[in-house]
Amino acid sequence: MRIAFAGNPNSGKTTMYNALTGRSEKVGNWGGVTVGSKEYKLKKEFAGDKEVIAVDLPGAYSMSPFTPEEGITSEYVRTANPDAIVNIVDATNLSRSLFFTTQLLELGIPVVVALNKTDINEKEGTKIDAEKLSQKLGCPVFKTVSTENKGLSEMIAKAISLAGTIQTAPYLQADINLHDKAAVDAEDRKRYSFVNDIVAEVETRKVKSAESTTADKIDAALTFPIVGILVFAAVMFGVFWISQTWLGPLVADWLVGWIETFQGWVAGQLENSPAILSALLADGIVGGVGAVVGFLPLVMVMYFLIALLEDCGYMARVSAVMDPIFKRVGLSGKSVIPVVIGTGCGIPAIMACRTIRDERERRATSMLTTFIPCGAKIPVIALFAGAFFSGAGWVSTLCYFFGLVLIFLGALLIKAITGYKYRKSFFIMELPKWKAPSLKFAFKSMMERAKAYIVKAATIILICNTVVQIMQTFDWHFHVVEEGAENTSILASIASPFAILLIPLGFGVWQLAAAAITGFIAKENVVGTLAVVYGLTAFIDTEELAMTGGANTVAMTMGLTSVTALAYLFFNLYTPPCFAAIGAMNSEMKSKGWLWGAIGLQLCTGYTVAFLINQFGTLFTEGHFAAGFVPGLIAEACMVAAVILIGKRVRSHFDEQYELHRKVVKEGAAA
Amino acid sequence: MLAQFTLKRRGSAVASEVDTEAVESAGKRTLLSAEPGKTYIVKEINTDDDEMNSFLFRLGCYVGEPITLVSKKKKSCIVVIKDGRYNLDNLLSEAIII
Amino acid sequence: MNAATVIAVIAIAAILFFAARYLYKEKKKGNHCVGCPYAGSCTKHNNTGGCS
Structure with a gap:
């Protein structure tokens, strides 16, 4: 029935x-x-x-x-x-x-x-x-x-x-x-x-709907352009700070402590066994998955807070206040919703783009929404914030804020490429009544997400880590790789060609390239792979919160400076999302042209952002450009040329269409 | 590229100016010139978009029905239509004649 | 080959086996986004929810 x-x-x-x-x-x-x-x-x-x-x-x-x-x-x-x-x-x-x-x-x-x-x-x-x-x-x-x-x-x-x-x-x-x-x-x-x-x-009715209430006064304030946006920024900063700087790491430290102990125990048990076993089980499986699971508290707290925000009805007001800004870049307030959902997971965010009527706006939003760091990227942010910036709160806020900036820039770019078609795009958003968010529901929602996170960690990430561990332990002849000769491993030989492309960005090392690549399967893999490849686990240190010992070892092992670390972080955040999200984009775009355009845009964005940060950051801190400046510049020039070419082609195509349309209208008028 | 933008922008700005002027001179007021706190009767809806018209209708915004302006901002406003509150941008407000 | 080694090998094999099996079963069920919290309500693979 x-x-x-x-x-x-x-x-x-x-x-x-x-x-x-x-x-x-x-x-x-x-x-x-x-x-x-x-x-x-x-x-x-x-x-x-x-x-x-x-x-x-x-x-x-x-x-x-x-x-x-x-x-x-x-x-x-x-x-x-x-x-x-x-x-x-x-x-x-x-x-x-x-x-x-x-x-x-x-x-x-x-x-x-x-x-x-x-x-x-x-x-x-x-x-x-x-x-x-x-x-x-x-x-x-x-x-x-x-x-x-x-x-x-x-x-x-x-x-x-x-x-x-x-x-x-x-x-x-x-x-x-x-x-x-x-x-x-x-x-x-x-x-x-x-x-x-x-x-x-x-x-x-006792209260006539048309009467102005306190709720209305609040709404008027919240939708007031400057005030509303500041309030939103403050609210989001609060969310990030609580989840990634205060409460999240607090719980995570405790959790990581246990994971480390467990890992130590496993390693101890396998002292008298072949080294590969220890490497596989202790470092690869427990260590790699443990590194990812260690960030679970951060993700959970964030999901909880976002659920509260969504439940109380605030998001409709946010959508309303952001509308004028979004309109300037060719989107509309309706695009705010996917962006906010995107802080959780990019796939439902892309799905939510369906509510946008205008086709160009819809496609633009779905390809830009992944610039907002999703839940899976939180471990990556937290890792680098902790290892290179003493766990400072501004790092994660910067990542989200910059993601928003990229969305605007990307929207402008898309507008420029596709040509601004004057189309009346109306915005109407219902403002539901304010309600006290249900803590019970938020909690339930958080637990569901937590379960999903663990499932993902225990399956996909686990397998990926194992594969990575095997690939880095053995060379092509399936002999165990010697200490110091790591670059003869399977993983190194596969990742090295890509690593060369990344030299202008400051991290042309095969390990980092490998981690970034595994990120396409799941963004959490970046953390997992790094843990496996560098043999690290203690990304959130229990005692060494001051990050003197723990973080510096991480920093040194990876061979990154603050500048290159930031570049690497941004690279991973702003490149194309995981395959699952790309799949979602594919089903939304319904056009191969747009899909590849989206992937291209995202790749170029990640590359360009990292390039700029690396080169100018190094220039600023050390007084000279970093290695690979010229090749990088050439690559950038190619990208710009490609964009202009595509823009010209798309625009001339539209002109044709518009011409035809005009002819039809003229004929219609004449008739 | 930049020139094209400014041209288009100017174009649209002129268009809306003309619209409002023509409309106002014809003795019609749009929601844009409404006063907060007052209730008006919808006289006409000019969105040029059938689907939008239908949508507004479903919400209860059609000729003969009351609509109340709650608050007004530079680019948008909040109205009450049949017990529901909505945020409208100026383009839409412009199309509602009261 | 001491006890720890044997246990370790079995453990690794078991973990990988179960993980792989779980993924396989999910694919069979049609769940394309493993671990995604929205897997049930997502319309990506929802046949009845076909949009234009």
């Missing part, structure tokens, strides 16, 4: 879906979070003996699709023939929500209305007569609070019992020609007046 959950965006569908199925789908207090339909079985306590599958659909305002998400909903409801529909209605906005409800009721499938967010109504003194509403609509109406599991069991029981019956509609759209816009409009208006009448009869 299938029950579809449909309703307006941000009405509480996904929260209810999670409550009923026990899943933890992504919830955010702004529309556009659910991007596809999801199916899962209802929990036993709700379904009883029957097997009931719940389908969570993206939010829609009506059956005529305006955005892809609405398209999914209306298509599903029309074609998949669910046995029943649960229409989740935001009780705080009955007049808007019922439009969709009346359309659903016309389908003939039994509908149960879940009047959600009634707790907010209680607080504000808004009363809705559910009985009367049920009479008027001709379907059962239940008051629910999905965040507190109130009213859910009764509602679902009713829905299940109604399955298979036929729904009579209280209002039927007249038979009109659906292609006649005027007729459709007229019908829609009639429907709205029907809805308005119902609302007038069943709803009594």
Whole structure:
């Protein structure tokens, strides 16, 4: 049996879906979070003996699709023939929500209305007569609070019992020609007046919506250009500081202490065994994976804080205040959402770009969103911050801030290449009511992410580390490599050619090249590989927090200065993301041209940023350019030339198109 | 490249100036000139974009319905449409005649 | 070949085996993004959620 959950965006569908199925789908207090339909079985306590599958659909305002998400909903409801529909209605906005409800009721499938967010109504003194509403609509109406599991069991029981019956509609759209816009409009208006009448009869409000409240004053301040952005910067700085400088490392130190002890123990046990075993198990597996897992606390805290931010409704305000800025670079405020999601993981961020209507904006956003460091890059940042900059908080903030700068620059570049087409791009964003973020939910979300992180570490990263360890221990004849002759190992010989390309960037060493390459499988691998290749684990030192002993050994072993370390860090952060994310980009771009353009852009960006930092940083600190300046310069020149060429080609192509268009318009005008 | 930008920018700026002037002289006010705290009735919606029109409609923003301006900023504003609060950019505000 | 060595070899083999098997099973299930927290709700490989 299938029950579809449909309703307006941000009405509480996904929260209810999670409550009923026990899943933890992504919830955010702004529309556009659910991007596809999801199916899962209802929990036993709700379904009883029957097997009931719940389908969570993206939010829609009506059956005529305006955005892809609405398209999914209306298509599903029309074609998949669910046995029943649960229409989740935001009780705080009955007049808007019922439009969709009346359309659903016309389908003939039994509908149960879940009047959600009634707790907010209680607080504000808004009363809705559910009985009367049920009479008027001709379907059962239940008051629910999905965040507190109130009213859910009764509602679902009713829905299940109604399955298979036929729904009579209280209002039927007249038979009109659906292609006649005027007729459709007229019908829609009639429907709205029907809805308005119902609302007038069943709803009594204490606080008129149009009245200005304290929340409005806060919103006005938060969306005020300068103040709002500063507040956002401060908030994000707070998030990064707490997760990567204070609380995160605090817990991580303790964890790493245990991992080190364990590693020491394993090594001790294998003292009398062949050295490769010790290398493989103690250094490769325990050491490599341990290095990555050691950063788990940082990632967890960050995810927790971001979940809180998303849940309270702040993100919609951020999107609104960033819109003017984003507009200047050819994007819009809608692009803010993927960027913020990107601080967690780049793949859902790229997926979230679907809510952007304008095609060029959408593609631009999806290729730029990975410049914001994702959760997997946090270990890399933390590693270098700790080893080279005494764990200073400004390092990670700089990485995110710089990522944002790169997004802007990248957007400008894309705008320049594709040519600015004057297109009216409207921005409208619903500002949901502020709500106290659910700590329980944030905690649950954090644990889910933690589990995923560990799973990834125990599988992909583990295998990668093992392979790397083997490749660096043996040479091509499968003899164990001698001490001091590491560059005869398999790994060295593969990575060395790439290392040469990286000389102008300051880290033309095969070990670092190898680490960067493994980063494409998973960014955490950079840390893992470095741990394996340099035989290090103690990236976050327990006693040596002052980083006198621990960090300097790390620094010396890697042979990097502060300048080159920064260059290497930025290189890894701003190059193309892991393969999984590239795959996501591929399915979003739907065009090989754009995909390769994206990868090219990202490669060039990472290379250029590292090049500039290395060369000018060395110039600044040592008074001369670093090695490989000229070759690097030539490479940069080639990149610039390529960009200009592509730009010219794309633009002339567009001119052709535009010319044709103009001809058509002229003909149309003449006709 | 740069010249092209400034040209386009000037172009769009001129376009919107003309629009507002023409509209205002025809006796119509757009949401841009609304006062915060006041409620108006929507008289017309000129977005040139059918989908946008439909979308606004679904939200409850159509001819004959009240819309309240809550706050106004240089490039955007916050309005109340049928119990929901929305942030609109100026392009959109311009297209709503009150 | 002392006890520690034997255990170590078995341990390594076991760990790698289970890791590889887990990945294989996930691929079979259709889970393309291993370890990704959004694996369930992502529309990348969601057949029913086809967007234009």
